Amino acid sequence: MDSQITLLFQIKPSSGIPIYRQVVDQIQRLVASGALKAGDELPSVRQVAGHFEVNPMTISKAYSLLEAVGVLERVRGKGMIVAPDQAATRSLKKRMELVEPILREAATQANQLGLPMGAVLETLAGYLEEDSK
């Protein structure tokens, strides 16, 4: 299970992004991409907190938030699983929302550097193609 946790997510304590946010974002992305499927069991709060040496309350807060938005479901005896109905998470709109902050940030930086839109879009298109191979 330990190796599975490390494969699932990364935690960077000093990145400036609250740790619970890091966990929420990563699990949402994993579910949206299909890497985590409906019914998959998540490592327990205890395992995650112990593995990354972070406060258990932080992880439990992240799980509760994901439960509240319907990404995860609490199952007696099993802990948290990926909720069976992921239609909401899988919708195009929902998935777009997840990349929006990074795209917005990229746009700001490109503008600050005075880059032409065409060149930026072309580069992004290149990365998209490269990554999907």
Add this chain to the structure above:
Amino acid sequence: MSEVALKLERVQKRFGKKQVLKGVDLSVPAGTILGLIGKNGAGKSTLIKCLLGLLKTDSGNAAVFGDSSWNLSPRTKQRIGYVPQTFTGFRWMKVETMLDYTGAFYSTWNQKKADALLLEWDLDPGARIGRMSEGERQKLSIIQALGHEPDLLIFDEPVASLDPLARRQFLKQLIDLNMNENRTMLFSTHITSDLERVAGDIAILKDGVIAYEGDMASLQDRIRRLHISSDRDLPSPLSTPKAIRTVVNGSSATVTVDGLGDDEIRKIQADLSARITVEQLNLEEIFLEVHR
């Protein structure tokens, strides 16, 4: 309702002319890991000593598990483990003798646990304390404080002389104790990255009062840095609501804000017709920002 482990109400403490604590209010529910940060000389150790009844407060109330700090009952004392800033044991003793001595004071002393920690932390039970390094003495202090399995652990700069490996082992211990046995912990430190990991709540002691208190995530949501850039020169002075520090440099500016909402940020963006990027800060940066 969970039990209140620590409580300070309007606590004041003066040394000579220096008013160190100017009315500290703090309430810590049982099961919390609270990180206490503040500049050198801010009064972190004084605050801790007032809580433990090692110093008498000039005014206000300090209590541990509802028991007044200045008159802690033996029962409450048994529930506390304390690691002071500097080693206070006997340097002429051997490690095992020191632990025997400490253990004799507690009815709940767990020798098995102490032995396991000695092994894990690579301390030789037969070593003479005076000949050990500062870091090894710090490890021993921590074992002394954990050995009787207290409900409340108070650490004053516990990791200052520990190497990164020992520090991580120590943090792991804290997490395990908190998770398995719901222990309450207060620790003061300058190593903010450790607090980001393990502390549920953060308290910043500044100018004799608790300037900020809350969970790590809400602190990060409150104190943020805006990078404003415009095509024209920005007004100077630039007045931004809830700003705690503003630096304007022609058409760009950096503004640190305390509790400014996203809607308000969008409004500023529109008012100035400028671009704003929001930078999230880590605890070290937040610490620096609130002290500038």
